[in-house]
Amino acid sequence: MVSTLDDAKRNAIGVKLADVKLLQQLIIENEENFLRETTDEEISRRLRDFLEDDRKNLGIIETVIVQYGVQQQPRQTVSEMVDQVRKLMQGSQLSFFEKVSKHELLKHQQVMSGLLVHKAAQKVGADVLAAIGPLNAVNFENRAHQEQLKGILEILGVRELTGQDADQGIWGRVQDAIAAFSGVVGSAVTQGSDKQDMNIQDVIRLDHNKVNVLFTEIAQSNNPQKIQEYFGQLYKDLTAHAEAEEEVLYPRVRSFYGQSDTQELYDEQADMKRRLEQIKAISPSNPEIKDRIKQLADVVMDHVRQEESTLFAAIRNNLSSEQTEQLATEFKAAKSKIQQRLAGQASGAGV
Missing domain, CATH: 1.20.120 (Four Helix Bundle (Hemerythrin (Met), subunit A))
Incomplete structure (x- = not known):
């Protein structure tokens, strides 16, 4: 009697988690490439923070998948999309602004995937909610990264269009936006550059x-x-x-x-x-x-x-x-x- 009656639903969540892991690996590759491509010190500092967060978040996602207990492969369409984006990011067809813009969309996709997994877990079982709980911290950080990426895109876009620097006051507005959506708990979670890996x-x-x-x-x-x-x-x-x-x-x-x-x-x-x-x-x-x-x-x-x-x-x-x-x-x-x-x-x- 080991087979569960909700295997179809649990397997669907397992596939979604596999998609999230594959996208997280692409996000890390992108940020490594961006650091080699940019010479802006402020943007580099933020990208290094993103990269540190995202490497830790990959570990959290892997923990969630093992904790969830349903091993699946990512969808073929997602694998193909990742391959296409990887080629674009490594090539010279896109400007740096266009690459970062696509990266911000990937962050948005991760946020929505995390939200959908959480909502689906509520329908499948309390054990699923318990298993995917650590994913909430990843979602908060991805939202914080999104807001900062908007600031980076504004700077890069103005430079691309005018050859001049944008108003650096954008970073103050970015921090206000992060505080507005995250609140006290979210702010604590997003300040995760010094958090330890799970023991x-x-x-x-x-x-x-x-x-x-x-x-x-x-x-x-x-x-x-x-x-x-x-x-x-x-x-x-x-x-x-x-x-x-x-x-x-x-x-x-x-x-x-x-x-x-x-x-x-x-x-x-x-x-x-x-x-x-x-x-x-x-x-x-x-x-x-x-x-x-x-x-x-x-x-x-x-x-x-x-x-x-x-x-x-x-x-x-x-x-x-x-x-x-x-x-x-x-x-x-x-x-x-x-x-x-x-x-x-x-x-x-x-x-």
Whole structure:
């Protein structure tokens, strides 16, 4: 019963997220090219800030895709559009003003895509909203970049038309516009040049939060179809999470967390996997299923509490920030491969 009834909707969101990732990679390439092309110090400074933000935002988008748990490829039309834009950006057919203008449109496309994913998530499930939550920070920064790009375009356009510099007071108006649309929260998010990348604790906590949402949705539903949908996602998420931890995290922490405590984590996850397989074989209309999932939730949440207390404390005390961020990168890569494997198995089995 692992297949979810809302697979079509979840897959559509997965494709949209793949589109967003591909566009984000193009945005980064554009900004790298712009920095080589411009000699204006003020524009260069802002482009460097954009590039730093966008590289971090690519990491956030990759985290969201892994957290979401549905691996898809971008649409062919988007891939073709990206190839066309890349050629234009690297060629000499367009002026610098025209290239930046197209770049601002890409930023707008990213903002709208992020908004649509958020609105679609509201229709599909609370677990989807939990998974795509970090995307909100990317949306705020893209909107802030848009406003600054308008200022850059005004300067470049006036130079192109007149050969003279525009009124530099445009930057004051740009900052006013950013403050107007973002408010206090948005302003805090857009000032993200010094924010750290996610560490392994952040990434695992995101997984834990999503799983908790799925357990809550199941507990509150008496609809066998919805129970099947949510358990299907729960099965995939817990399986990928556990295998990635066992591949990347547990071997790394064993030396300082202790042999017996680390083995306890392995044993708890073996129990969890056994329960998942047992529940998978039960019909979603069987009254027994919710009790069995409740028992699984108790086991999983005990495991979560241990990880977020003693394990996380041990990680903070024994690993540097750089090491925990690298672990997060390795964990996400491992989890992504596991998700792809599970999707292939499900497709082959016709479930």
